[in-house]
Amino acid sequence: MSKLVVLTMFLFSIELIPEKKCYDPGEVFILRAKDKNVILKDRAIGPIKSEGDFNLFLVAGDLFEKKTSIYLPETRKTLILNICKKEFPVRKYYFPKELVDLSPEDLKRANEEKERFDRIWETINEKSYLEGSFLLPVTGIIKFNFGERRFMNDEERSPHTGIDIHTDEGTPVMASERGIVVFAGNTFFGGNSIVIDHGMGIYTMYFHLKEMFVKEGEVVERGKIIGSVGKTGRATGPHLHWGLRVAGARADPISLLEVFKKLEKKR
Ligand SMILES: [Zn+2]
Numbered sequence: 001m002s003k004l005v006v007l008t009m010f011l012f013s014i015e016l017i018p019e020k021k022c023y024d025p026g027e028v029f030i031l032r033a034k035d036k037n038v039i040l041k042d043r044a045i046g047p048i049k050s051e052g053d054f055n056l057f058l059v060a061g062d063l064f065e066k067k068t069s070i071y072l073p074e075t076r077k078t079l080i081l082n083i084c085k086k087e088f089p090v091r092k093y094y095f096p097k098e099l100v101d102l103s104p105e106d107l108k109r110a111n112e113e114k115e116r117f118d119r120i121w122e123t124i125n126e127k128s129y130l131e132g133s134f135l136l137p138v139t140g141i142i143k144f145n146f147g148e149r150r151f152m153n154d155e156e157r158s159p160h161t162g163i164d165i166h167t168d169e170g171t172p173v174m175a176s177e178r179g180i181v182v183f184a185g186n187t188f189f190g191g192n193s194i195v196i197d198h199g200m201g202i203y204t205m206y207f208h209l210k211e212m213f214v215k216e217g218e219v220v221e222r223g224k225i226i227g228s229v230g231k232t233g234r235a236t237g238p239h240l241h242w243g244l245r246v247a248g249a250r251a252d253p254i255s256l257l258e259v260f261k262k263l264e265k266k267r
Helices: 003-012 104-121 253-266
Strands: 015-017 026-035 038-042 044-047 049-051 052-062 067-072 078-083 090-093 139-142 150-154 162-166 172-174 179-187 191-199 202-212 223-230 239-246 249-251
Touching: 015 253, 026 253, 038 052, 052 067, 052 239, 052 253, 104 179, 104 191, 162 253, 179 202, 191 223, 239 253, 249 253
Parallel strands: 090 150
Antiparallel strands: 015 026, 026 052, 038 044, 038 067, 049 052, 067 078, 139 162, 162 239, 172 223, 179 191, 191 202, 202 223, 202 239, 239 249
C-alpha cells in the first residue's frame, strides 16, 4: 500500500479488511468508513452493516482488473487498490467438434441468457437482505477454482468465474445467505440455474442443479435448501457451480467466506 493511501486512511479512519499491499483478482474485501455510501464504477453502493458511526461496505475488484478505485463521497477521497499479478492454472478439454460449436439457435439462446444475466448484475438493490455471513452452499471437493483458464480443443474460452464443488447428484444445495431469488430457470450453459440477490450489488449463483425448490421473487433464508446438485446444462458430471458478483465484478466466492471470518476475528 502506498504511503499516501496509509496516510489518507489514518487521517480519515478508513479501514480495509483484510489490509494488503495488493489484492488477488476477484478478491472480496470490506471497507470501513464513515461515509453513507461508496462509489464504485460510477455507482453508489450502500453499506452491508453499520457499527456506530461507521459503515461496512463489501467491495471486490473484477477478475481482469489491474486496479480498483473506490470513491468516498463524504470523506472526498479516492482509494486506489492494487490487484496482484496472478497466473491462473490452465485447463484443457477435448470434445467432439459438434459439441463445442454451437448451432445458430443455441448461440442465440446463450447470448440472450448472457444479456439477461448482465442486466441482473448491473442492478444494485438498495435493500440489504444480509443477516451475517455467507456459507458454503454444499460440501464436496472443489475441483475447479475461480479464475482458472479454459481451453476447449486448444481454443481459449472464457475463464472460470466461480468454483465447482463436486459431490453426489441429488445432494441438497443451500442458499449461502438471506436474499431474494431473481432468477430460477433453465439456461443453455448453466442448466437449472438460481441467482440470489443479497442486496447492495451482491449476487450468488447456483448452476447445473438437478432440482430447483424456489421461485423468482421468493425471499430465502440463509441455509434454506434451494435445490439439489445435478449435471444439467454444460456439465461433464454432477457438481455445483457456485458464482459471485459484487457490483458487477466477477468475484471469488471463497474470498467471500474468508472475509467474514476475518471480520469476526477482529470484533
Ligand atoms: Zn463451474
